[in-house]
Amino acid sequence: MGNIELRITPRDWISVLLIGMLFSTLLSSFGYYLLGLKPIHGGLFGMALGFFITLFSLVFITLMNRYLLPKIEKKFWNTIAALFSFLSGFLGTLSTYYALEYSFVEIISSFATHPYQNGSIIGILTYLIGALMYRFVKTRNQKEHVDHLFIQSRVGSLETQLNPHFLYNALNSLAELIHQDPDKAEAAVLKISTFLRNTMHEAPLIRLEEEIKNANDYIDLENIRFGGTITLNVASDSKFNPWLVPKFSIQLLCENALKHGMIRSSEPFSITIRTFYDDALHIEVSNSGREITTTTFGIGLSNLQERLTHLCGGTLSITSHEPPTYTLTLKERHEYSDR
Numbered sequence: 001m002g003n004i005e006l007r008i009t010p011r012d013w014i015s016v017l018l019i020g021m022l023f024s025t026l027l028s029s030f031g032y033y034l035l036g037l038k039p040i041h042g043g044l045f046g047m048a049l050g051f052f053i054t055l056f057s058l059v060f061i062t063l064m065n066r067y068l069l070p071k072i073e074k075k076f077w078n079t080i081a082a083l084f085s086f087l088s089g090f091l092g093t094l095s096t097y098y099a100l101e102y103s104f105v106e107i108i109s110s111f112a113t114h115p116y117q118n119g120s121i122i123g124i125l126t127y128l129i130g131a132l133m134y135r136f137v138k139t140r141n142q143k144e145h146v147d148h149l150f151i152q153s154r155v156g157s158l159e160t161q162l163n164p165h166f167l168y169n170a171l172n173s174l175a176e177l178i179h180q181d182p183d184k185a186e187a188a189v190l191k192i193s194t195f196l197r198n199t200m201h202e203a204p205l206i207r208l209e210e211e212i213k214n215a216n217d218y219i220d221l222e223n224i225r226f227g228g229t230i231t232l233n234v235a236s237d238s239k240f241n242p243w244l245v246p247k248f249s250i251q252l253l254c255e256n257a258l259k260h261g262m263i264r265s266s267e268p269f270s271i272t273i274r275t276f277y278d279d280a281l282h283i284e285v286s287n288s289g290r291e292i293t294t295t296t297f298g299i300g301l302s303n304l305q306e307r308l309t310h311l312c313g314g315t316l317s318i319t320s321h322e323p324p325t326y327t328l329t330l331k332e333r334h335e336y337s338d339r
Contacts, residue, residue, distance in 0.1 A: 089126025261289025
């Protein structure tokens with residue numbers, strides 16, 4: 001179910017188990033000490049109690065969240081959750097008692113004479129602890145949900161800035177060609193149409209091989225304007241193809257290379273894309289143009305840096321001023337799956 005109030009992760013359960021066992025062990029040991037009994041026996045009893053209560057909680061809450069609560073009105077959730085929390089404590093207490101009844105662990109006499117009453121009391125305490133856990137998980141899930149929505153909104157905002165940026169440059173190129181060579185202008189229109197059609201799907205992350213193809217299509221488009229003087233060299237192992245990268249990331253670095261690196265449009269100009277992996281996937285984009293003289297990113301590269309941070313914990317850095325080289329570092333692994 002998609003309701004954030006019902007989403008409990010395996011890490012949550014591990015935390016509950018460890019905290020529950022530690023709390024019940026210490027509390028039980030102290031109780032045994034006050035009664036003049038051996039604290040070690042109290043510790044073992046408390047450890048077993050924490051384990052069984054967590055076990056029943058895991059079973060009941062999982063079944064409740066998956067099969068029961070989604071089918072009933074939300075106003076009844078608290079009542080049902082209280083019942084199942086109580087049952088977890090009650091059955092966990094009885095299971096602990098019967099599991100240790102014939103063991104070497106000494107059990108407090110009141111548990112032997114009134115197991116159901118003691119189970120009911122612990123069941124009520126379990127409900128109270130469960131209510132606190134529910135509030136914690138709900139608050140945590142709501143925060144994560146809000147953070148996720150913010151990131152989606154921010155990435156969407158950045159992409160709306162990026163698409164017009166590319167289109168503006170492409171149309172400028174087209175405007176020049178209309179007067180110089182109508183046939184090339186017509187080819188450029190078709191190239192722009194194909195490029196935009198291939199890149200305007202909504203996913204902010206695309207396969208590495210798709211992004212390299214975008215970069216190649218972009219260079220083909222620019223070669224119409226520059227008379228084929230631009231060469232794109234790609235050195236990337238096919239094993240990296242399934243990795244997901246931010247859309248327009250490599251293409252933007254190629255565009256940046258043409259804008260700031262090309263010395264004369266009539267002279268040959270080469271751009272090289274190289275990928276390698278050590279502790280993360282690195283994508284280098286270098287060119288044969290002029291040296292990088294500033295380390296300050298403009299709007300386009302700042303946009304890319306922010307998208308890298310939001311989408312995959314990545315970074316953008318200048319790794320060489322001559323030859324000019326920018327490197328994308330993808331610290332979180334994302335691979336393609338059918339959409």
